[in-house]
Amino acid sequence: MGAKKTPREPGAAAPKRSAAAATTAAPLANRPHLDQDPHAVRDPRERVLEVAIGREVRALRVRLGITAAELAAKTGISVGMLSKIENGQTSPSLTTLQALSGALGVPLTVFFRRFEEERSAVFVKAGEGVDVDRRGTRAGHQYTLLGHLGFNSAGVTVEPYLITLTEESDVFPAFQHEGLEFLFMLEGEVVYRHGDNLYRMTPGDSLFFDADAQHGPEELVRRPIRYLSIISYRAHREAD
Numbered sequence: 001m002g003a004k005k006t007p008r009e010p011g012a013a014a015p016k017r018s019a020a021a022a023t024t025a026a027p028l029a030n031r032p033h034l035d036q037d038p039h040a041v042r043d044p045r046e047r048v049l050e051v052a053i054g055r056e057v058r059a060l061r062v063r064l065g066i067t068a069a070e071l072a073a074k075t076g077i078s079v080g081m082l083s084k085i086e087n088g089q090t091s092p093s094l095t096t097l098q099a100l101s102g103a104l105g106v107p108l109t110v111f112f113r114r115f116e117e118e119r120s121a122v123f124v125k126a127g128e129g130v131d132v133d134r135r136g137t138r139a140g141h142q143y144t145l146l147g148h149l150g151f152n153s154a155g156v157t158v159e160p161y162l163i164t165l166t167e168e169s170d171v172f173p174a175f176q177h178e179g180l181e182f183l184f185m186l187e188g189e190v191v192y193r194h195g196d197n198l199y200r201m202t203p204g205d206s207l208f209f210d211a212d213a214q215h216g217p218e219e220l221v222r223r224p225i226r227y228l229s230i231i232s233y234r235a236h237r238e239a240d
Contacts, residue, residue: 051088053097053111058086060104074103122147129162140169157235165190165225171217179233181211188225193218201227 061071068086072079077096084090085100092100094108101108129144142164149158165188183192185201192199195213199205200221209215211231 048088049112050091053092054086054088056111056113057082057100057104060106060110061086064104071100071103075099120149122149132161141165156232159231161229161231163225163227163229165217165220165223167223169220169223169225171220174214175211175216176214177211177231177233179211179231181209181215181232182228182230183207184228184230186226186228188220189222190217190225190227191219191221192216 061068068082069079071077072082075082075096076099077085081090081096085092085096097108097111101111124146129146132143132145144162144164146160146162183201184206185203187203189200189202192201192207192215194207194209194215198218199207201207211233217225
């Protein structure tokens with residue numbers, strides 16, 4: 001005997017089935033593999049200067065997409081010596097570090113940042129976020145910034161907002177910007193548009209998307225509406 005279907009509310013339009021929804025329903029075998037272990041802890045040996053320098057050299061080389069042999073040829077360092085440097089097995093001289101900085105196109109001080117750089121954190125007490133003006137503010141959307149870090153070791157800017165839509169809020173479904181965005185519903189009900197797809201969101205629902213497509217609340221179903229919006233994009237360094 002088949003499962004009994006829950007009747008849809010009269011007049012309620014069903015959201016279009018999206019690629020995101022299809023991904024959610026996909027078998028585990030077809031889901032993407034995530035490389036990063038969220039529970040991993042940095043090796044305490046990184047507090048050793050040689051290890052910190054070596055890991056920075058390797059990270060920069062990999063980011064540029066060049067092999068150890070290519071970097072060795074550019075600097076005049078043997079492949080064996082470069083391997084020892086990247087694995088923290090030797091202490092490179094200032095002359096060697098200068099050659100590496102020139103070949104990798106970074107200041108000499110970059111090699112020391114894993115050893116000496118402090119990691120920042122922002123703590124915001126309930127109700128103490130900063131209200132800011134964004135494009136939706138003119139439509140009555142309240143944006144409360146919950147924290148902000150300047151340039152960081154990840155090279156990514158993340159902006160967490162608490163967004164509130166009240167009876168005075170208008171629909172404003174035309175946001176479009178670089179980066180990725182994550183929404184998590186806390187209160188109320190909204191039909192949210194991303195590109196050509198519509199998502200009916202209630203407390204506990206989330207939506208993660210490429211923010212380069214047009215997106216925004218299409219229908220404010222039940223207000224007040226509150227949801228978290230976390231926007232991330234590549235950090236832009238200011239010109240020297």
